[in-house]
Amino acid sequence: MQQSSSSQHTQLPARPDLIRLGLGVIGIGTSGPLIAASTMPVPTLIFWRNLGGALITAPFAIRHAQWKNRHGLIWSSVAGVLLAAHFMGFFLAMRFTSVAAGTALAAVQPIFAALFLKLSGSHIPSRAWLGMAVSFSGVLLISGIDLHLSVRSFLGDLAGLACAALAALYLMVGARAQQSFETTTYTTICYFVCALTVLPIAVLSSMPILHFPARQWWIAGGLVLGAQILGHTLFNSALRRVSPAVISLIVFFEVPVSALIAYLWLGQKPALGVIPGIVLVLVGCVLVVMRTRPSEVEVGL
Numbered sequence: 001m002q003q004s005s006s007s008q009h010t011q012l013p014a015r016p017d018l019i020r021l022g023l024g025v026i027g028i029g030t031s032g033p034l035i036a037a038s039t040m041p042v043p044t045l046i047f048w049r050n051l052g053g054a055l056i057t058a059p060f061a062i063r064h065a066q067w068k069n070r071h072g073l074i075w076s077s078v079a080g081v082l083l084a085a086h087f088m089g090f091f092l093a094m095r096f097t098s099v100a101a102g103t104a105l106a107a108v109q110p111i112f113a114a115l116f117l118k119l120s121g122s123h124i125p126s127r128a129w130l131g132m133a134v135s136f137s138g139v140l141l142i143s144g145i146d147l148h149l150s151v152r153s154f155l156g157d158l159a160g161l162a163c164a165a166l167a168a169l170y171l172m173v174g175a176r177a178q179q180s181f182e183t184t185t186y187t188t189i190c191y192f193v194c195a196l197t198v199l200p201i202a203v204l205s206s207m208p209i210l211h212f213p214a215r216q217w218w219i220a221g222g223l224v225l226g227a228q229i230l231g232h233t234l235f236n237s238a239l240r241r242v243s244p245a246v247i248s249l250i251v252f253f254e255v256p257v258s259a260l261i262a263y264l265w266l267g268q269k270p271a272l273g274v275i276p277g278i279v280l281v282l283v284g285c286v287l288v289v290m291r292t293r294p295s296e297v298e299v300g301l
Contacts (some may be wrong), residue, residue, distance in 0.1 A: 027230025029257030035094040052224035054191035080193025089163030097155025099262035105160030113170035135284025141277035179203030
């Protein structure tokens with residue numbers, strides 16, 4: 001995913017991109033509840049989700065004829081491996097803890113992006129550290145309550161944090177890839193490599209690949225069309241014109257959307273004490289994005 005050419009701007013996106021981003025929020029908002037409802041093994045579900053996404057974007061990528069660009073191929077492939085690791089963490093979080101808590105913890109990826117850039121020598125405004133402290137207090141609150149509820153929920157929290165860190169790395173590598181590739185070329189290679197990365201895990205662990213009830217295939221198809229195409233791909237596309245900071249703020253709406261869908265569909269009601277923690281996480285992330293110039297931190301979904 002590349003840093004937008006409009007990264008110096010902070011105005012709202014134009015109407016076409018607002019429509020894309022609105023659809024993207026709905027798309028990624030369905031991800032957590034669908035994963036929680038699925039009984040497919042995690043690597044198998046990741047495989048089909050990303051293979052389906054790659055097959056859908058491939059016809060558009062073929063038109064660009066960019067496959068011989070070695071720089072783009074390498075960085076797209078590395079991004080695919082990181083995306084596979086990110087998905088492993090996110091899918092486990094959705095299975096181990098509540099959708100609301102898991103998506104809130106996964107939403108701290110802008111914090112990790114800022115930290116990684118700081119470690120690489122980039123400047124992060126001092127005011128942004130206040131937002132990190134607020135988010136971290138929310139993380140501690142959610143994790144502490146989940147540990148009190150069960151060790152399984154706490155492990156889900158750790159998986160959510162790990163997937164947030166991996167998402168930040170995935171975005172930074174993806175930004176390099178899209179310096180050479182169009183979005184559809186990048187996503188096709190990235191999704192395909194992601195699928196190939198998790199397939200050996202499923203095969204070597206003797207996990208089923210094909211034989212599932214029809215309902216599970218409908219769930220997998222929903223993930224492909226919703227989270228993968230409407231979510232990941234549309235946000236990648238919008239980043240070519242819209243400031244990453246603006247997109248990051250819009251992505252945060254995934255948390256209430258996922259929580260509402262999980263409540264209505266799965267009957268998942270977050271523990272009362274978790275809700276203040278979710279609020280702190282989101283407020284902290286907003287502070288980081290608002291107080292950090294878009295050109296300094298590349299974030300998004």
